[in-house]
Amino acid sequence: MKILIDENMPYAQQLFSQLGDVIAKPGRTLTADDLVGIDALMIRSVTKVNADLIAKADKLKFVGTATAGQDHVDQDLLAAKGITFTAAPGCNKVGVAEYVLSSLMVLGQQQDFSIFDRTIGIIGAGNVGTYLAKCLDALGIRYLLNDPLKQAQGDKRQFDSLERLLAECDVITTHTPITRAGDYPTHHLVDADFLAAMQPNAILINAARGPVVDNQALKQVLQAATNGSGKTLTAVLDVFEQEPLVDLELLPLLAFATPHVAGYGLEGKARGTTMVFNRFCQFLSSKHHVLASDLLPIAPVPQVQLSRQWDEVTLFSLIQLVYDVRKDDGIFRREMLAAGDDNRKMATAFDLMRKNYWDRREYSAITVAAKAEFAVESLAKLGFTVVEVTQ
Numbered sequence: 001m002k003i004l005i006d007e008n009m010p011y012a013q014q015l016f017s018q019l020g021d022v023i024a025k026p027g028r029t030l031t032a033d034d035l036v037g038i039d040a041l042m043i044r045s046v047t048k049v050n051a052d053l054i055a056k057a058d059k060l061k062f063v064g065t066a067t068a069g070q071d072h073v074d075q076d077l078l079a080a081k082g083i084t085f086t087a088a089p090g091c092n093k094v095g096v097a098e099y100v101l102s103s104l105m106v107l108g109q110q111q112d113f114s115i116f117d118r119t120i121g122i123i124g125a126g127n128v129g130t131y132l133a134k135c136l137d138a139l140g141i142r143y144l145l146n147d148p149l150k151q152a153q154g155d156k157r158q159f160d161s162l163e164r165l166l167a168e169c170d171v172i173t174t175h176t177p178i179t180r181a182g183d184y185p186t187h188h189l190v191d192a193d194f195l196a197a198m199q200p201n202a203i204l205i206n207a208a209r210g211p212v213v214d215n216q217a218l219k220q221v222l223q224a225a226t227n228g229s230g231k232t233l234t235a236v237l238d239v240f241e242q243e244p245l246v247d248l249e250l251l252p253l254l255a256f257a258t259p260h261v262a263g264y265g266l267e268g269k270a271r272g273t274t275m276v277f278n279r280f281c282q283f284l285s286s287k288h289h290v291l292a293s294d295l296l297p298i299a300p301v302p303q304v305q306l307s308r309q310w311d312e313v314t315l316f317s318l319i320q321l322v323y324d325v326r327k328d329d330g331i332f333r334r335e336m337l338a339a340g341d342d343n344r345k346m347a348t349a350f351d352l353m354r355k356n357y358w359d360r361r362e363y364s365a366i367t368v369a370a371k372a373e374f375a376v377e378s379l380a381k382l383g384f385t386v387v388e389v390t391q
């Protein structure tokens with residue numbers, strides 16, 4: 001059996017080679033010829049699975065994407081061809097939530113506000129939005145949820161209209177798929193009108209898909225603010241409309257910019273790969289089964305001792321110890337500016353930064369040792385591994 005994998009799929013080579021011959025290639029540039037004689041295809045979000053890609057796929061029986069997003073796969077086409085498809089919903093929800101928290105903590109420091117005084121508007125209450133809400137609950141931070149689809153499905157949580165989010169929230173963060181049809185399409189959900197309705201000095205975060213935010217409209221608003229002719233907004237983008245190309249006029253106007261890595265924790269990638277691997281094993285009726293936790297190395301700073309009640313400063317340190325968005329932002333800006341207006345260089349640099357991404361971990365990889373009286377249950381709810389010490 002021949003299994004074609006995206007070369008940027010951590011642990012895939014070692015796992016899938018137990019099942020067949022593995023061929024690893026760059027996911028973004030796969031062509032129809034690459035699929036000749038291939039039985040199974042394991043991808044990430046940069047591979048567009050469409051009629052062109054599978055035109056010569058003579059043996060393809062299974063496609064797995066080790067990602068939460070599925071917009072890059074024509075699932076109707078695969079179903080029509082009798083090709084089984086699987087994805088990895090929720091695999092990287094923790095990484096994305098930790099990206100949002102890091103961004104807000106750093107912005108709080110830079111702009112002199114406390115995250116505890118802010119109201120966060122979460123658009124999209126699926127795996128990421130729900131996990132982020134859980135983190136905010138752990139910290140006692142107010143948030144509003146918007147998800148008309150979940151609401152229509154009878155989800156019992158309190159949902160609010162976009163109008164209410166726009167009126168009450170200091171921060172709006174998008175966690176929807178990209179959709180262009182249906183009752184609630186998300187393409188350009190954040191457009192000129194949306195931006196105009198945001199509160200002055202509000203923060204917009206998009207770590208969903210680039211086209212959820214109209215990048216031209218955002219650029220105009222941020223440019224107007226720079227010229228002193230419009231209200232001030234702060235924008236954080238992990239995803240871009242023309243990815244892997246980035247608008248070099250927009251980039252300097254962003255508070256933080258990163259190359260689609262919000263969900264790039266090692267745990268999240270391992271979960272993505274193992275979810276797809278385990279599903280493929282089921283498909284083959286093979287007894288192999290693997291846990292993501294068995295694949296992960298120990299974190300470089302595994303234990304932190306807390307000697308007093310945690311406060312905002314301690315929280316900031318703990319959060320930034322695991323993930324500081326400024327690190328990715330700094331490298332990204334340098335690489336994009338170095339590429340200049342050479343699109344080929346820019347696309348290569350964008351993908352290289354993702355391919356060579358550092359071994360980022362989730363909060364759970366850090367053990368916080370503290371006395372019970374230091375209210376560490378909030379940190380445990382936030383995801384840190386907490387151990388109680390008596391002195």
Ligand SMILES: NC(=O)C1=CN([C@@H]2O[C@H](COP(=O)(O)OP(=O)(O)OC[C@H]3O[C@@H](n4cnc5c(N)ncnc54)[C@H](O)[C@@H]3O)[C@@H](O)[C@H]2O)C=CC1
Nearest residue numbers: 068069124125126127128147149175176177184208262263
């Ligand atoms: N930047 C990154 O590294 C990552 C980006 N993503 C993106 O984030 C998206 C969300 O991820 P998950 O939460 O795991 O997906 P999910 O499928 O669990 O949740 C998406 C939620 O969005 C809701 N939704 C759809 N249209 C909406 C609309 N018009 N308004 C409000 N809510 C709407 C859905 O009802 C659903 O509850 C993914 O589809 C993917 O595109 C996901 C993981 C990593």
Ligand SMILES: O=C(O)C(=O)[C@H](O)COP(=O)(O)O
Nearest residue numbers: 044045046067068069092263
């Ligand atoms: O899971 C998703 O959806 C994502 O956006 C991924 O984190 C993106 O990673 P790649 O698939 O582009 O490696």
